[in-house]
Amino acid sequence: MSLILYINGEQADLPPGQVIAQTRQVNDIASLQNRQAGYTNKFSLPKTAHNVKLMEFLTLPGNTSTIPYQKTPCSLYGHTGECFVYNGWAQITDGGDSYECVIYDGIIDLYKAIENKSLGDLNLEELNHTKDIDTVITSWNPAAGKKYRYILADYNGRTGDVNPEPGSLYYPQPNVEYLVPSVNVAWLWDKIFTEHQATCTGSVFNTENFKNLWMTYPQGMITGDAPQTLFEPTEYGYDGSAAPGSNIGFYHVGYPNQSPTDVMLLNNRHIKVEQSGYYKVVVSGSFNSISAFGTHKRSKVYIGKNVPVLQPHMVPQFKLLMDEIQHQATFNAERTIYLNAQDSICIVVTKASNETSAGGFALVGNQQEFNLEFIRINQNEYDFKAALADFSIRDFVNEIVHRFGLTLFKDKYTNSYEFLTLHEILQDNAPVDWSKKFSKKISENYIYGSYAQRNWFRYNYSDKEATHSDYYLEAANANQPESRDVVKSKIYSPDRYAIKYINRDSRVYRMFEKETVENPAEGEEPVKYKALDKRYYFMRAIERNEIIVLRSPSVQDIGANDAYWAESFWKLPFEDILQDYYGPMRGILQNAQVVTAQLWLTDVDIANLDFRKLYYIEQLGSYFILNKINNYLPGRPTQCELVRIQPGLDAFEPQQPIAITKVEVQNHTVRIYFDLNVMASIVNLQVSQNGFETASNFPLGANNNPRFYDSTPPGNFSIRLQAGGYNSNSVDITIPSNTTIIP
Incomplete structure (x- = not known):
């Protein structure tokens, strides 16, 4: 064949x-x-x-x-x-x-597309802003369409007067200068796929657990520093070299006759910085780039790093500024980079990546034009592109995949990906019968993969000895190693103990470090604050319909609003995540049975293989998840790895924040039963006749379960409950009627 x-x-x-x-x-x-x-x-x-x-x-x-x-x-x-x-x-x-x-x-298509890319490579312009009181308040209004939000929490900075005495006439007054914005994770997730010409589907993306997930800007910022242009040379030059036997030129951009005071120049071409931080390189100009035959050549410009003694052709690309620049065409490009103190960078020009090597590449004559501006990022302006430059897209995708226990399935013919939980795979209603393909069983293993008895999922922590948000999947097999870390998140956990913030228990998300000054001088602050960076936190946002007063002491500004969003770490400790999304995996590990069997498969089987399905093999008396097909060759039995499904594994289901479990309608009286799994004192009943485009709201204490509702006008209605910022499932009812509905 x-x-x-x-x-x-x-x-x-x-x-x-x-x-x-x-x-x-x-x-x-x-x-x-x-x-x-x-x-x-x-x-x-x-x-x-x-x-x-x-x-x-x-x-x-x-x-x-x-x-x-x-x-x-x-x-x-x-x-x-x-x-x-x-x-x-x-x-x-x-x-x-x-x-x-x-x-x-x-899925290699996805992982190759995002390889060596960071979140900072996405178009995040709509997240960038300068923080002031109006910006903070605007971020709280969903109608404003902002993809970031200032979630009120203690970030370990100057909080302001947030805990007025009960009965006081004063409202809480947070200090906005020590608040940190957070980006909506669902929006960031969609950005990754749309900018890589891919689509993704999955029921988990429609849940509150996903839609109400936010990631902090990773740096604390202290108001006061202005943006600073460190170097803007007035003269430029070029010196080139080529590899032995090659006529493809590489050119350093040089800066003759310059004496900058804010950076150091090495060999008139390498810019050396004194402070660690984010820097922006802005370039523009045009090149007279030709071959040895005089034909026009396209060029590219890139940044080299820490190579002050290398000839231009030996300088590796650290970051690309712009590629495929046409001969003598004006170009503009910028790139934000993170540099450590004493790092140096240089600018290199050579042929474009997709330009042919025929005839080589050279910059000739005096027709080159080049401009450079080297800027230290303004710490008062939130530049998400710069701040997220050290968080790889691959790591971010893995964070979501791990947190929701997802498996990726790529459509063979399109760039579409379906994400399923293990619970959804186990709910397959149309298993495939492979009994007739069975040849023989090779082995049955009870110690699976590289698991231990306790398989830990771990956060990062400000206190490196902390473990309070970690948890483990347990495999009750004494023959396995005692413990192993299987997931190490880049995300930080908030502190273990809550503090009072706006008169409620609140977690501390450390974006600042406090330093107590011993024997402060007159007028000196007794506590100094140092901004921290590379601190990514996940949190949820809970709406509070209460008056809040915001203050910005450095500019003597004040503003008020009748609602705000407060932090919540609900369902984010790994113990909750494993309970909600890894129940089936826990069941698989408790009684691991992995069968290696030989099956007679055909080209049609391989071409139409569907790992989303369950497979039944009568000779083995079980349903299986197909884990792997090894070295298929037509006309030969193929060795397959099958994970036996234990009875009852499909019963695991994620717990929802609030869910309607039963509705009884008797004429005009409605009785609503619900499960509440989030801290909330009020449950709001919403009644709508237009898909919740508009709705009547009826708040009542959370202890009223079942909830009663009397409706005089007849008709068809949709009802749902709200608590703690979460929506329940919707149930359609008819009034009057006599029905019992189990959603």
């Missing part, structure tokens, strides 16, 4: 009878730390004239092929048309007499 391989849209030459072993997986349950892609074993690709051309003459003397360094699209089909891989990735290396190739597909 023959296989058909396409590389870059053209059919490649394969030897007759070529076989390619395929491994299929999406989420190896043996490892919670990562998610996996499908792949083939390494196979040979003969160096026929056609294949050599496809490889851009790779391995031939003088070749300039970029195939080994870039995404090489490929598709693999069976001889009868079954599609095994559509638009996957081919990794090509030299095998001597032939090329060697490995094909990857599945």
